[in-house]
Amino acid sequence: xxxxxxxxxxxxxxxxxxxxxxxxxxxxxxxxxxxxxxxxxxxxxxxxxxxxxxxxxxxxxxxxxxxxxxxxxxxxxxxxxxxxxxxxxxxxxxxxxxxxxxxxxxxxxxxxxxxxxxxxxxxxxxxxxxxxxxxxxxxxxxxxxxxxxxxxxxxxxxxxxxxxxxxxxxxxxxxxxxxxxxxxxxxxxxxxxxxxxxxxxxxxxxxxxxxxxxxxxxxxxxxxxxxxxxxxxxxxxxxxxxxxxxxxxxxxxxxxxxxxxxxxxxxxxxxxxxxxxxxxxxxxxxxxxxxxxxxxxxxxxxxxxxxxxxxxxxxxxxxxxxxxxxxxxx
Amino acid sequence: xxxxxxxxxxxxxxxxxxxxxxxxxxxxxxxxxxxxxxxxxxxxxxxxxxxxxxxxxxxxxxxxxxxxxxxxxxxxxxxxxxxxxxxxxxxxxxxxxxxxxxxxxxxxxxxxxxxxxxxxxxxxxxxxxxxxxxxxxxxxxxxxxxxxxxxxxxxxxxxxxxxxxxxxxxxxxxxxxxxxxxxxxxxxxxxxxxxxxxxxxxxxxxxxxxxxxxxxxxxxxxxxxxxxxxxxxxxxxxxxxxxxxxxxxxxxxxxxxxxxxxxxxxxxxxxxxxxxxxxxxxxxxxxxxxxxxxxxxxxxxxxxxxxxxxxxxxxxxxxxxxxxxxxxxx
Numbered sequence: 001x002x003x004x005x006x007x008x009x010x011x012x013x014x015x016x017x018x019x020x021x022x023x024x025x026x027x028x029x030x031x032x033x034x035x036x037x038x039x040x041x042x043x044x045x046x047x048x049x050x051x052x053x054x055x056x057x058x059x060x061x062x063x064x065x066x067x068x069x070x071x072x073x074x075x076x077x078x079x080x081x082x083x084x085x086x087x088x089x090x091x092x093x094x095x096x097x098x099x100x101x102x103x104x105x106x107x108x109x110x111x112x113x114x115x116x117x118x119x120x121x122x123x124x125x126x127x128x129x130x131x132x133x134x135x136x137x138x139x140x141x142x143x144x145x146x147x148x149x150x151x152x153x154x155x156x157x158x159x160x161x162x163x164x165x166x167x168x169x170x171x172x173x174x175x176x177x178x179x180x181x182x183x184x185x186x187x188x189x190x191x192x193x194x195x196x197x198x199x200x201x202x203x204x205x206x207x208x209x210x211x212x213x214x215x216x217x218x219x220x221x222x223x224x225x226x227x228x229x230x231x232x233x234x235x236x237x238x239x240x241x242x243x244x245x246x247x248x249x250x251x252x253x254x255x256x257x258x259x260x261x262x263x264x265x266x267x268x269x270x271x272x273x274x275x276x277x278x279x280x281x282x283x284x285x286x287x288x289x290x291x292x293x294x295x296x297x298x299x300x301x302x303x304x305x306x307x308x309x310x311x312x313x314x315x316x317x318x319x320x321x322x323x324x325x326x327x328x329x330x
Numbered sequence: 331x332x333x334x335x336x337x338x339x340x341x342x343x344x345x346x347x348x349x350x351x352x353x354x355x356x357x358x359x360x361x362x363x364x365x366x367x368x369x370x371x372x373x374x375x376x377x378x379x380x381x382x383x384x385x386x387x388x389x390x391x392x393x394x395x396x397x398x399x400x401x402x403x404x405x406x407x408x409x410x411x412x413x414x415x416x417x418x419x420x421x422x423x424x425x426x427x428x429x430x431x432x433x434x435x436x437x438x439x440x441x442x443x444x445x446x447x448x449x450x451x452x453x454x455x456x457x458x459x460x461x462x463x464x465x466x467x468x469x470x471x472x473x474x475x476x477x478x479x480x481x482x483x484x485x486x487x488x489x490x491x492x493x494x495x496x497x498x499x500x501x502x503x504x505x506x507x508x509x510x511x512x513x514x515x516x517x518x519x520x521x522x523x524x525x526x527x528x529x530x531x532x533x534x535x536x537x538x539x540x541x542x543x544x545x546x547x548x549x550x551x552x553x554x555x556x557x558x559x560x561x562x563x564x565x566x567x568x569x570x571x572x573x574x575x576x577x578x579x580x581x582x583x584x585x586x587x588x589x590x591x592x593x594x595x596x597x598x599x600x601x602x603x604x605x606x607x608x609x610x611x612x613x614x615x616x617x618x619x620x621x622x623x624x625x626x627x628x629x630x631x632x633x634x635x636x637x638x639x640x641x642x643x644x645x646x647x648x649x650x651x652x653x654x655x656x657x658x659x660x
Contacts, residue, residue, distance in 0.1 A: 136466065139592055139627055146596030186548065189568045189590060218516065220551040221569040238519045239551040260519060262469055266476030297469055 052120025106174030121182020382450025436504030447505030451512020
């Protein structure tokens with residue numbers, strides 16, 4: 001996931017000295033970079049600095065984040081034995097540092113700001129575990145899912161159990177909201193998502209004793225299914241206009257999104273026009289959280305983010321619960 | 331695009347000696363590999379062996395197909411000057427070999443089989459030209475599109491004009507059908523697709539004096555827009571059930587798809603179940619062309635393809651115009 005922090009010089013200075021997992025393993029440093037976008041842009045929430053593969057580290061997976069590639073898994077999962085080797089344990093034992101960082105952020109952040117914890121969605125994490133690296137086609141994943149459904153379901157059970165414990169641990173540590181990022185779920189058909197994924201996402205979301213956000217990208221066809229699987233808020237990308245997406249999701253849910261992060265690379269007129277269009281389409285309805293449709297691109301000018309937060313704040317009234325800017329820093 | 335031929339040993343033997351562009355530049359050889367899947371599987375159509383970057387070669391672009399990566403452009407387009415350097419000429423002068431291959435295929439193929447020519451969609455080809463290589467985020471493309479719309483539209487005009495001439499040339503050479511593959515169009519929102527792409531696709535499709543197929547993948551949100559831009563047949567991937575997709579496209583159009591190519595890596599029971607489900611959902615309605623939702627994956631067992639073609643033929647009646655199997659070999 002791309003991050004608001006990536007575009008900040010104060011983050012890049014730290015990142016030049018430490019890789020991502022090494023920042024995660026140092027709770028003080030992790031809390032510091034988590035707070036940077038809040039301090040810089042005045043957004044309403046701090047999304048904990050982490051990676052969707054952190055709980056996989058806790059499950060004993062040897063994963064490296066390769067610059068310009070993404071997560072690379074040393075021994076991709078290919079068999080029942082590989083799945084059975086995955087450890088499901090108390091996150092306070094396996095990834096205590098990730099929970100400690102949340103405690104520090106919650107301690108240091110003003111109480112009117114939310115701390116957003118998160119986990120990767122089961123399809124997306126399974127994608128990295130099985131493919132071994134980012135994929136466009138998810139061929140190995142689908143081969144295992146279709147060809148060895150029992151192994152697939154065992155993997156999903158392990159991930160759902162481990163992630164349920166992980167997000168519950170995050171809430172106990174102080175997270176006010178949990179986001180489930182199933183970024184690549186859109187690679188599946190509606191029927192396959194329902195058969196192979198939805199119940200595991202539901203299990204994770206149901207285990208959270210706090211409000212939840214459920215997000216995927218490129219998943220216009222899955223919006224109903226995602227909403228049925230759970231989430232008090234459904235995160236929507238930029239593909240559908242937000243009013244249409246909201247209708248599909250159901251007006252009983254909140255939505256967040258849906259500015260294309262790439263729009264922020266354009267001139268201000270285009271950015272302002274798009275932001276105002278989204279605000280108009282959302283119609284000031286309670287339950288709209290203004291956000292990007294995916295993470296901030298690293299090329300983004302931080303000054304543009306600050307200006308956008310101001311615009312959204314001014315347009316919606318600083319005290320209104322709707323239309324708040326909450327950039328992701330995950 | 332992945333190809334039916336990729337999974338054939340008789341193709342791999344040829345491909346071991348020649349790269350893709352080199353096969354394209356030898357019309358006899360190109361016709362031979364085009365006909366291989368028809369001979370092997372008994373499908374109803376031969377999709378001409380080519381690549382969406384072939385007309386870009388004719389426009390003077392230095393592009394290489396790198397194994398395991400995809401098209402890599404030596405000097406990605408970044409400015410008005412780069413766009414102005416693109417040549418728009420008669421394809422009989424620039425890529426005569428591609429048209430000659432169509433003549434040979436049409437000559438050698440039984441008349442009841444269709445020859446399918448194609449071009450890449452303007453968004454997808456622009457993606458390769460601007461990004462310089464396959465991209466998941468299309469950041470450079472969007473930066474240019476949003477930030478320098480005049481340059482973007484000039485590029486689209488050039489591509490639309492060159493591709494219109496190219497597909498018209500293919501029809502004159504004997505192509506019975508033209509498919510426009512805008513594989514990555516789904517990266518755009520509905521409004522951006524309408525503003526930046528649709529009219530150029532319409533121009534290309536309108537210039538074809540033969541039936542047309544309009545295809546994109548990951549574009550559930552764009553199905554209506556694609557259909558409005560043109561195409562006698564709309565190609566649909568696997569994301570929506572085919573009956574729902576057909577309703578969105580409009581029942582006045584034909585549709586092709588929508589088996590996930592990855593399903594072919596599963597056991598036969600799953601393959602048969604999925605194929606029969608699609609046939610049942612299409613309901614035997616005229617205007618359903620049974621196909622995969624994207625190209626054949628190279629890992630696919632050719633025997634499975636043959637068996638699938640037989641299944642579809644038996645299920646739908648060999649003489650019925652509906653539900654014919656037309657694997658892509660592009």
